[in-house]
Amino acid sequence: MAQVLVVTSGKGGVGKTTSTAALGAALAQAGQTVVVVDFDVGLRNLDLVMGAERRVVFDLVNVIQGAAKLQQALIRDKRIDTLWLLPASQTRDKDALTANGVARVIAELKQKFDWVICDSPAGIERGATLAMRHADSAVIVTNPEVSSVRDSDRIIGLLDSKTEKAEKGGRVDKHLLISRYDPGRAARGEMLTINDVLEILSIPLLGVVPESEEVLRASNVGSPVTMCNPSSAAARAYCDAVRRLRGENVPMTIPTDKKRFMEKLFGRRAA
């Protein structure tokens, strides 16, 4: 049975697209058939992060409007053949996505794939609510920072009220993915800790992705971090997250501050 997963956050710039690409790639690397769908109409970027920006011919809006068939718009990844992308369009018409059209496309994708991963735009407008509309589960990407945590709380409220599952009396499974975590700053009391965020949002933790140069490098070259550098801490965090999404019980690895010993030796000001 196909799983529809929405990657959402409310706030922009926290790592939704990066996480969608990494989670999608990690699932495909584990042998699942996966499609990642960009819902950020007008500001598409998943194609760029996936390294497929020059291969976009048709997009989600074309399929919804009947100008193209789904098969024509789907782009197969060149590295993993079970990974596909359905890009967003660059139209400025914010009504280009219709509720019925999205429902039809999602239903069709569910026939073909094990996982349908919807990359939500920032905000709580139409694009974001349509991205979460048909979700079975949600990954809420949160940075340990006040505005991101507040917006995540708002999105959790929407997942509990505005999704198809919620309206039928069910529940969307919610998973917290903390990204851009800096263990050193958290240890020094400069950044909210994992426990602070968990206590405030009270949803289960899916993983912690440390602030990492590898993530930027991966997007620079258009390759999800789990493919670009599988041994990096960020890639391992995403791969573990995917195993948890698939129901495995994987011990949580919280990034630790490797510099701490050196800092103790040379004093905090050296940090």
Add this chain to the structure above:
Amino acid sequence: MKLFGWMARRGSAPVARDRLKILLAHERTLRGQPDLLALLREEIMAVIGKHVPVEPEKVHVRMDRGQMMSTLAIDIEIPSLASAPA
């Protein structure tokens, strides 16, 4: 002074946590309640509309919340009788 500066910095994450807890406790109580003004506007329009034709964009509902007293101002523009359909 350096020590104090360092202490203050050390304190910022707990401050963030406490501010968030207070704010979200407040915001969560507001969640789920229907938008009061939209509801009032809709029902007032329905009542007036039974007797006089009103255009939706000519109904303004405004609420000012104060410490001691809140006021609700309703401004409805209705067409003059001359132009009203018979």
